[in-house]
Amino acid sequence: MNNQTTSTNAVSVRNVFKNYDDVEALHDLSLDFPKGELTSLLGPSGCGKTTLLKIIAGLLPATSGEVIVNGKTVTGPGPDRAFVFQDFALLPWASVLRNVAFGLELRGVPKSEREAIAEKYIADVGLSGFEQKVPHELSGGMRQRVGLARALSVNAEVLLMDEPFSAVDEQTRRKFQEDLLNLVKHENKTFLFVTHSIEEAVYVSDQIALLLPRPSRVSEIIRPSGFRHKPIDSIRRDSEYLDIVDKIWESLRTYVE
Amino acid sequence: MRHRALSLKILSSVLIFGAWEVAGRVPVSFAFPTFLESMAALWVLTIEGTIFTAYAETLKPLVVGVLISAFIGIGLGIWIGLSRKFEWFISPIFIVMQSAPLAALIPLLIMVYGIGLTSKVFVVCIMAMPVIVLNTGGAVRNTSVSIVEMGESFLGTRRDIIMKIILPAASPIIFVGLRLGVSAGFIGAILSELKITPTGVGDIITYSRSIADYPSMYAAIFSIILLAVLFLNLLERIEVMLFKGINKGFVSD
Ligand SMILES: Nc1ncnc2c1ncn2[C@@H]1O[C@H](COP(=O)(O)OP(=O)(O)OP(=O)(O)O)[C@@H](O)[C@H]1O
Ligand SMILES: [Mg+2]
Numbered sequence: 001m002n003n004q005t006t007s008t009n010a011v012s013v014r015n016v017f018k019n020y021d022d023v024e025a026l027h028d029l030s031l032d033f034p035k036g037e038l039t040s041l042l043g044p045s046g047c048g049k050t051t052l053l054k055i056i057a058g059l060l061p062a063t064s065g066e067v068i069v070n071g072k073t074v075t076g077p078g079p080d081r082a083f084v085f086q087d088f089a090l091l092p093w094a095s096v097l098r099n100v101a102f103g104l105e106l107r108g109v110p111k112s113e114r115e116a117i118a119e120k121y122i123a124d125v126g127l128s129g130f131e132q133k134v135p136h137e138l139s140g141g142m143r144q145r146v147g148l149a150r151a152l153s154v155n156a157e158v159l160l161m162d163e164p165f166s167a168v169d170e171q172t173r174r175k176f177q178e179d180l181l182n183l184v185k186h187e188n189k190t191f192l193f194v195t196h197s198i199e200e201a202v203y204v205s206d207q208i209a210l211l212l213p214r215p216s217r218v219s220e221i222i223r224p225s226g227f228r229h230k231p232i233d234s235i236r237r238d239s240e241y242l243d244i245v246d247k248i249w250e251s252l253r254t255y256v257e
Numbered sequence: 258m259r260h261r262a263l264s265l266k267i268l269s270s271v272l273i274f275g276a277w278e279v280a281g282r283v284p285v286s287f288a289f290p291t292f293l294e295s296m297a298a299l300w301v302l303t304i305e306g307t308i309f310t311a312y313a314e315t316l317k318p319l320v321v322g323v324l325i326s327a328f329i330g331i332g333l334g335i336w337i338g339l340s341r342k343f344e345w346f347i348s349p350i351f352i353v354m355q356s357a358p359l360a361a362l363i364p365l366l367i368m369v370y371g372i373g374l375t376s377k378v379f380v381v382c383i384m385a386m387p388v389i390v391l392n393t394g395g396a397v398r399n400t401s402v403s404i405v406e407m408g409e410s411f412l413g414t415r416r417d418i419i420m421k422i423i424l425p426a427a428s429p430i431i432f433v434g435l436r437l438g439v440s441a442g443f444i445g446a447i448l449s450e451l452k453i454t455p456t457g458v459g460d461i462i463t464y465s466r467s468i469a470d471y472p473s474m475y476a477a478i479f480s481i482i483l484l485a486v487l488f489l490n491l492l493e494r495i496e497v498m499l500f501k502g503i504n505k506g507f508v509s510d
Pocket of ligand 2: 049050051
């Protein structure tokens with residue numbers, strides 16, 4: 001690869017294979033994630049989206065191939081990546097404040113400093129006043145915002161989000177999608193976003209990677225471009241938006257059933 | 258709420274002691290004294306001071322055995338929970354220990370360690386340790402994979418992940434094991450005094466049975482149960498105090 005691509009891609013996945021015992025989850029998968037953009041991974045259930053995200057996070061070793069983050073090969077978790085978990089992965093006994101600050105706590109940031117940072121992100125995700133609650137006192141949507149605030153507070157360049165909105169209701173989900181678009185615009189981070197929803201992927205993404213069923217490869221990359229800079233509330237009526245949703249459904253429907 | 262729990266406890270005690278009194282008066286067996294007779298005997302044992310010297314003796318193997326079981330048991334349990342290999346190696350020992358007929362092992366212990374304190378401590382440990390080890394191991398092993406992965410992804414060291422994630426998550430079940438272990442330890446302590454050498458409370462039981470002083474015998478048995486209940490209650494208090502936040506978090510999750 002030349003310098004041009006390494007400087008504009010936050011994450012590059014090169015020829016990654018992943019086998020679980022005799023199950024081949026990923027087969028020769030290559031994909032680039034441009035810096036500062038949001039890329040969605042869209043594909044049928046069980047095709048290996050979580051697997052890919054965990055390999056990029058360094059939580060799972062690839063069987064072969066490599067992942068490059070900001071020019072360096074991934075060998076394990078690093079400070080340049082933060083994960084938002086599908087099941088929130090909050091400490092049930094810890095307050096919202098401690099949960100949000102937990103990533104910083106593990107990095108050895110002193111208590112007063114990390115709590116000040118956590119306070120800021122708690123406010124950013126709209127949870128001010130809930131600092132001392134424990135997770136079971138919160139709704140699903142609020143718990144996910146705790147997970148998001150925790151990932152934001154370690155200030156990693158790459159955010160890995162595994163179906164972050166799948167456990168929340170439709171209204172909350174739409175609100176989160178709008179918030180996510182704002183985040184992408186203002187935070188100057190790279191987002192890797194797994195979703196099951198075609199509409200959601202088209203709505204929030206700069207780039208959509210369609211994955212084939214197991215063993216998974218990238219079948220198609222779609223870059224919605226026309227409506228990205230239009231006002232948020234007109235996107236769902238945009239004709240390009242609707243066309244892309246249809247086109248993706250055409251590609252995927254052959255794999256359903 | 259608290260008030261109601263207390264009155265329920267009193268009610269159930271009254272029912273049990275009432276039934277005991279009735280059964281003693283019928284009588285079910287000539288060797289079965291009434292509740293009031295037993296309490297009178299307990300009173301005598303108390304003012305004579307016999308019961309205190311007896312417990313001074315009985316508590317020795319009990320306390321030593323329970324402390325050893327708690328420390329080694331929780332330590333081994335954590336290790337078992339963290340390492341598959343170690344589990345494969347160690348946990349069969351405790352599973353066998355838990356199901357072994359203790360009475361059959363006692364002659365063996367006496368042969369090796371004699372009839373002194375050591376053998377009695379061993380009996381307490383054999384009773385108390387397996388349940389502590391197995392509960393701790395299971396709790397550590399079953400820590401939610403996702404919060405452990407969370408710790409790894411946010412760059413927690415192995416030590417941090419164990420201390421800040423795995424142990425707090427496992428602590429409620431570890432305490433259940435501890436409580437079960439302590440009550441098993443009580444059984445072990447009395448059993449060792451009945452089967453090895455009659456000392457302490459075991460001596461009161463054996464001696465009063467040999468002279469057909471059944472009220473004293475039941476008084477001694479009653480005092481053991483009372484002590485065990487009080488001690489378990491104390492342990493529960495400590496647990497609630499230590500893990501206020503944790504228990505709160507586990508209410509519905
Ligand atoms: N630990 C594991 N051991 C064995 N097989 C696994 C393991 N984890 C995942 N797999 C298999 O690998 C494949 C991909 O799993 P993965 O969880 O990555 O899919 P996914 O695309 O995230 O699915 P979903 O959309 O349902 O979340 C699945 O067929 C799954 O059965
Ligand atoms: Mg998944």
